[in-house]
Amino acid sequence: MSTLSQIESEIAALPLNLRAEVLDFVQFVKQRHGLARPPVALAPSADTGDSPFFRALEDVGFVGCIETDEQLSTTYKSQLDFASKTGARP
Numbered sequence: 354m355s356t357l358s359q360i361e362s363e364i365a366a367l368p369l370n371l372r373a374e375v376l377d378f379v380q381f382v383k384q385r386h387g388l389a390r391p392p393v394a395l396a397p398s399a400d401t402g403d404s405p406f407f408r409a410l411e412d413v414g415f416v417g418c419i420e421t422d423e424q425l426s427t428t429y430k431s432q433l434d435f436a437s438k439t440g441a442r443p
Contacts, residue, residue, distance in 0.1 A: 369412045370414075
C-alpha cells in the first residue's frame with residue numbers, strides 16, 4: 354500500500370472536526386517548507402448557501418445562538434454568570 358493510500362484511509366476514519374485539524378497541519382507543514390498553497394475558496398456552497406468556513410465551524414460545534422432580549426449589547430453583564438471569576442468587585 355502506498356503512503357498516499359495509507360494517509361487517505363487514516364483520514365477517512367477520522368471525524369470531521371479532526372479532518373479539519375489534519376488539513377490545518379498539512380497547510381502548516383507546506384508553509385513551513387515554503388511550498389505553494391492553493392487559496393481556500395470561501396464561496397457559498399450551492400446546497401445550503403453557507404460558506405465552507407461557516408460549515409467547518411458548525412461541524413465542530415462552534416456556531417450557535419442564544420435567545421435573549423434585543424439589548425444584549427448593553428445588558429450582557431446581567432445575562433452572564435461571573436460566579437467562577439476571582440478578583441471581581443462586588
